[in-house]
Amino acid sequence: MADPSSYRPKPGQIPDSPGVYKFRDEHRRVIYVGKAKSLRQRLANYFQPLASLHPRTATMVTTAASVEWTVVSTEVEALQLEYSWIKEFDPRFNVKYRDDKSYPYLAVTMNEEFPRVQVMRGHKKKGVRYFGPYAHAWAIRETVDLMLRVFPVRTCSAGVFRNAASAGRPCLLGYIGKCSAPCVARVTPEEHRELADDFCDFMAGRTGTYIRRLEKQMMIAAEDMEYEKAARLRDDIEALRRAMEKNAVVLADATDADLIALAEDELEAAVQIFHVRGGRVRGQRGWVTDKVEAVDTAGLVEHALQQLYGEERGDAVPKEVLVPALPEDAESVSAWLSGRRGSLVSLRVPQRGDKKDLMETVARNAQQALVLHKTKRASDLTTRSRALEEIAEALDLDSAPLRIECFDISHLQGEDVVASMVVFEDGLPRKSEYRRFQIKGFEGQDDVRSMHEVISRRFRRYLAEKDRTGEWGALAEGEAPPGAEGPAGRDVPAGGEVPAEDAQDDGRPRRFAYPPQLVVVDGGQPQVAAARRALDELGIDDVAVCGLAKRLEEVWLPGDDDPVVLPRSSEGLYLLQRVRDTAHDFAIRYQRSKRTKRLRTSPLDAVPGLGESRKQALIKHFGSVKRLKQATIEQICEVPGFGRKTAEAVAVALARAAPAAPAVNTATGEIMEDDGGTTA
Numbered sequence: 001m002a003d004p005s006s007y008r009p010k011p012g013q014i015p016d017s018p019g020v021y022k023f024r025d026e027h028r029r030v031i032y033v034g035k036a037k038s039l040r041q042r043l044a045n046y047f048q049p050l051a052s053l054h055p056r057t058a059t060m061v062t063t064a065a066s067v068e069w070t071v072v073s074t075e076v077e078a079l080q081l082e083y084s085w086i087k088e089f090d091p092r093f094n095v096k097y098r099d100d101k102s103y104p105y106l107a108v109t110m111n112e113e114f115p116r117v118q119v120m121r122g123h124k125k126k127g128v129r130y131f132g133p134y135a136h137a138w139a140i141r142e143t144v145d146l147m148l149r150v151f152p153v154r155t156c157s158a159g160v161f162r163n164a165a166s167a168g169r170p171c172l173l174g175y176i177g178k179c180s181a182p183c184v185a186r187v188t189p190e191e192h193r194e195l196a197d198d199f200c201d202f203m204a205g206r207t208g209t210y211i212r213r214l215e216k217q218m219m220i221a222a223e224d225m226e227y228e229k230a231a232r233l234r235d236d237i238e239a240l241r242r243a244m245e246k247n248a249v250v251l252a253d254a255t256d257a258d259l260i261a262l263a264e265d266e267l268e269a270a271v272q273i274f275h276v277r278g279g280r281v282r283g284q285r286g287w288v289t290d291k292v293e294a295v296d297t298a299g300l301v302e303h304a305l306q307q308l309y310g311e312e313r314g315d316a317v318p319k320e321v322l323v324p325a326l327p328e329d330a331e332s333v334s335a336w337l338s339g340r341r342g343s344l345v346s347l348r349v350p351q352r353g354d355k356k357d358l359m360e361t362v363a364r365n366a367q368q369a370l371v372l373h374k375t376k377r378a379s380d381l382t383t384r385s386r387a388l389e390e391i392a393e394a395l396d397l398d399s400a401p402l403r404i405e406c407f408d409i410s411h412l413q414g415e416d417v418v419a420s421m422v423v424f425e426d427g428l429p430r431k432s433e434y435r436r437f438q439i440k441g442f443e444g445q446d447d448v449r450s451m452h453e454v455i456s457r458r459f460r461r462y463l464a465e466k467d468r469t470g471e472w473g474a475l476a477e478g479e480a481p482p483g484a485e486g487p488a489g490r491d492v493p494a495g496g497e498v499p500a501e502d503a504q505d506d507g508r509p510r511r512f513a514y515p516p517q518l519v520v521v522d523g524g525q526p527q528v529a530a531a532r533r534a535l536d537e538l539g540i541d542d543v544a545v546c547g548l549a550k551r552l553e554e555v556w557l558p559g560d561d562d563p564v565v566l567p568r569s570s571e572g573l574y575l576l577q578r579v580r581d582t583a584h585d586f587a588i589r590y591q592r593s594k595r596t597k598r599l600r601t602s603p604l605d606a607v608p609g610l611g612e613s614r615k616q617a618l619i620k621h622f623g624s625v626k627r628l629k630q631a632t633i634e635q636i637c638e639v640p641g642f643g644r645k646t647a648e649a650v651a652v653a654l655a656r657a658a659p660a661a662p663a664v665n666t667a668t669g670e671i672m673e674d675d676g677g678t679t680a
Contacts, residue, residue, distance in 0.1 A: 004061045008047045014040040019071040020081045022089075023064040027465070030089035032060050032293070035078040037329065039069050054294035060093045075332035076339070083306045093293050095269075095303045105132040106140045108153070108200055113189055114161070114182045115196035117144055117153050130316070131203045132275070132283040148178040150214075150236040151199040154192070155179065202240070204277060204315075211240060255279045257320035257355070260308075261362035262300055263370040267291055270370035271304050274362050275318075286366070288373045302327035305347075309340055317341035322350050322359060383571055384427030390572030391518070394564050395557065397544055401518035402426055405458075406579045407531070408522040409439075409450045410587035416594045417445065419454040420587035423516075424579050433514075436590045448526045455519070455534035462515055463538060515543060522580050524549040524556050524563075532558035548580045607646075607653045614641055618650070629654045 019039040023032040036042030046067075050058045072078050086094050107120035111127025119140050124130055132140070144155065154161065156171060156179070164170055164183040174181035182192045202210055218233035259274045268290055275283040287304075295303070301323045309317050317340050327333045330347055337345040350356040388400035404424045411417040417439040423430045441453045519535075521527045528547035535543060546564075547556040553573065554563035566573035604615050604625075621639045622628040628636075628650075636647035 004047050004050075004064070007064070007066045009043070009067065014043050014069070015071055016040040017071050018073070018075050018078045019069050020078050020085060021067060021069040022085065022091075023060065023093075024066045024068070025063055026065040030085070030091050031063055032091050032093040033082055033085045033089065035075075035082040037075060039071070043067065043069070056093070056291070057294045060293065063093075075329055076335050079306070079329075079332055079336050083310045086306070087310065095289055095291060095293055095295055095300065104140060105130040106144065106203065107131075108196055108203075110193075110196065110200070114154050114192050117148075117155050117196075117199065124311070124316075129200050131200075131277075145178075146239045147199065147202070148173070149239045151195050151202070152178055152180040153196050153199050154182060156183075211237060214240075255320070256318045257322055258308075258318050259322045259350075259355070259359050259362045260301065260304055261324055261359060261366045262297060262304075263363065263366040264291070264297065264300065265370070268370065268373070269300050270366045270373060271300070272362050272366040272369060273304075273308065274358065274365075276358075277318075284365075286369045288369065297325045298327050301325055302333060305333060305337070309337060313340055314342060317345060319343075320346045320348075322348065322355060324359070324363065325349065384575070387427055387571035387575040390566070390570055391576065394555065394566055394572060395518070395544060395546055397517070399517070401516070401544070403514060403516045404518045404520060404579055405516040406520040406522070406583040407451065407454055407458075408580070408583040408587040409447045409454070410584075410591040411445055412591065416591055417450060418587060418591045418594060419450060420583050420590060421454070421458060422579065422583045422586055424575075424582075427575055429582060434586060436586070438594075447523065448530045451521055451523070451527045452530040452534045455521075455531045456538065459515075459535060459538050459540055459543075463540075515540075517544065519543055519545045520576060520579055520583075521545070521547045522550075522584060523547050524554070528556045528558050546576075548576050553577065604650065604653060607649050610646070610650070617641060625654075 020035045022030050104119050108129045109116045170181035173179035180187045214237050218230050221230035257276045263270045270288045272286045334347040350359050392400045409419050419437040421435040423433040437454050439450045521531050531545045556563050633647045
């Protein structure tokens with residue numbers, strides 16, 4: 001625990017101007033980012049007596065070891081820089097709203113020649129128009145199914161589209177009138193794009209004008225006694241009205257607004273957003289966050305606005321944003337939102353009327369989400385805490401292992417030997433810190449040697465991080481840490497210099513920087529002994545090791561002749577099994593991907609300058625690699641684009657290649673001849 005007075009800036013050093021500041025811990029990791037109108041006044045608040053600080057603020061300043069700041073010209077610039085740094089450094093003491101799921105959007109790919117309507121999740125792509133988010137994907141599909149009658153836009157994938165175009169026949173939707181079939185040129189690209197534009201206009205809320213236009217066309221068709229056309233238009237109007245009914249009218253037709261409401265207690269906060277477009281609720285989403293910093297409702301609103309609109313541009317930012325409380329500097333936030341939209345954005349608290357009534361509905365949803373989250377989390381926290389306590393008691397640890405790392409080795413008959421490392425923190429997987437290893441120290445199958453190599457490599461990197469951050473300061477100058485292989489505690493390239501990417505101090509979370517309290521290996525006594533030996537060789541004695549054997553689910557400890565047997569109903573055993581199984585699955589996926597990549601290689605890969613196009617030309621000309629091997633240099637020269645020199649290189653590469661094992665039909669045992677489709 002650091003004393004804040006040890007890194008407090010001297011009086012007069014801090015400028016009295018707008019800016020953004022960062023607190024860093026002893027490892028130079030950024031742990032908190034904030035902004036201020038006056039850096040001098042704001043930072044002075046952090047260096048008061050600890051007793052007068054909020055408990056969360058006191059925890060942050062005692063965890064920190066330094067503070068630094070950047071001066072900006074305006075408060076809007078400070079807001080932008082704060083958002084960028086929070087996204088870049090992921091500070092542990094900043095409030096971060098995280099979606100509890102990936103919300104689906106209705107997307108129209110206007111960046112393609114023939115735009116496609118589809119369900120999309122994840123990051124937004126340039127040139128694609130999005131509508132939503134929706135709570136469920138089936139809600140999007142129901143809406144699209146009604147809309148395709150009026151706007152028969154393409155919905156098929158690129159593969160289906162190409163197959164239909166080559167066959168000259170549209171898919172089923174083309175036959176039943178729910179696709180204009182651009183794949184077989186029933187409409188031109190311009191006509192299909194016009195349909196997509198009309199679809200987007202309707203989804204954007206411009207519904208009344210379009211329906212009135214259809215009604216007028218229906219009346220004209222009826223007067224001209226074109227009754228079939230009139231009936232079709234009538235059905236189109238009914239389909240559009242049914243689609244509109246799925247989104248209740250809540251505000252005036254021209255209203256485009258996002259309503260944000262919060263529900264909070266001392267520890268957590270839930271936020272709910274209703275997206276209103278054209279007076280109708282077009283989407284809803286919600287987040288829950290831990291209040292890791294001392295922040296009031298206005299501060300939570302500001303964080304929500306930053307994370308909601310930080311990546312958005314144009315119409316994705318609405319004309320109006322309604323909130324329960326205005327941020328501390330509402331004018332700067334409003335200016336920032338206006339800059340992202342490209343036109344004025346109104347940020348305000350609704351006081352009366354329909355908007356205030358709808359805000360109350362959003363607030364009720366936020367309160368319900370917080371209650372539901374607490375109900376679920378209470379059970380989860382209790383179970384995870386009990387599991388960690390049982391593991392600590394069974395393994396005789398000083399405290400509960402809040403960070404557990406598990407290692408597993410995977411191979412197929414000694415080939416493509418790989419290893420995995422998975423990380424669990426507080427009993428939950430931390431997927432961003434999973435790592436994969438290729439075994440490099442030897443050839444063949446030896447799980448014990450592989451485990452020793454992987455553990456050694458992982459903890460050498462940890463020692464390198466400690467050395468880089470100065471934690472080995474007590475060592476004599478030039479002396480390496482225990483077990484390290486070079487001045488940085490790792491294999492150092494020729495010249496004795498550490499690569500630049502490992503030497504920079506940028507504050508981002510770094511790989512292998514955090515030590516676990518417990519290392520779990522998939523295996524029994526030999527694997528556990530190898531892991532313990534690797535740690536001992538590196539001089540690491542504060543990390544516990546155990547192994548979980550699959551046969552009887554026994555827990556093995558280093559040096560013990562008998563395993564620790566946890567009850568089958570034990571939450572601790574269940575957590576260890578989950579950690580072990582996760583590492584096993586992660587290793588198998590990596591091993592399979594390497595094997596697949598190896599099996600896809602071809603003797604032609606050894607020919608310098610031979611690209612994919614010319615490889616495919618060879619296979620297409622001769623039919624298979626087997627027939628290509630039998631071809632003469634003159635026959636290879638007959639392939640367009642191949643001169644004698646290249647043909648000779650191909651012949652040499654094929655002659656040097658070892659004969660491939662014959663393919664076997666696993667169902668019949670029949671050896672299959674390679675005359676058909678062996679690809680390059």
